[in-house]
Amino acid sequence: MSGLDLAFYGRDTLEVAPDLLGKVLVRVVAGRRLTGRIVEVEAYKGPVDKGAHSYNYRRTPRTRTMFGPPGHAYVYLVYGMHHCLNAVTEPEGEPCAILIRAVEPLEGRETMARFRYGKDWDDLTASQRRNMTNGPGKVCQAFSITREWNGVPLDREEFHIAPGGLEPGERVLRSRRIGIDYAEEAVDFLWRFTLEEEEEA
DNA sequence: GTGCAGATGCGCT
């Protein structure tokens, strides 16, 4: 067992989402330890959320994982080429999850640079470094997370989320979610949570 | 820094 107790995820998605900020995504691949501090997430509450794959409890082969127990990874392919990592939340039967949208690289940058750009970290441009893991597809590419990990509990040595929290001077900001313009009233839900620096007085 | 087009494959109607 590694990382957070899976009971952490078995609560209301809108409580878990901000609690994930500052925590650390951990992945071990090819003997390399990759870690990143979570700085942006989005909540998806299937029962009431037209932006969610599982809206109105829609059960399909794809959404099956979201109905499962909390603390499991929900990984899917979007736009034919990018993977997205979510953590399943709420009790089994409630199809909810939190999308990990961005992390700040901590350990294993060399390996992340290889997975993202096929180059050494030292050979990257400033913008490539800034864009290493600042989007859901980028996080999955940098951490080598594919659909093989769909449905896997987030308590594996090689794949889990470790404790962490806010630093002094940081705060949580809420905003509208990205890429769900079709979701009618749900486009206005403030279900995106980002970690920001406190404004100067 | 912003804005657009195109890539790409699967899930679902």
Added chain:
DNA sequence: GCGCATCTGCACT
């Protein structure tokens, strides 16, 4: 067959 919980590269301000 349509539409994505996206990213990149290139144009331009």
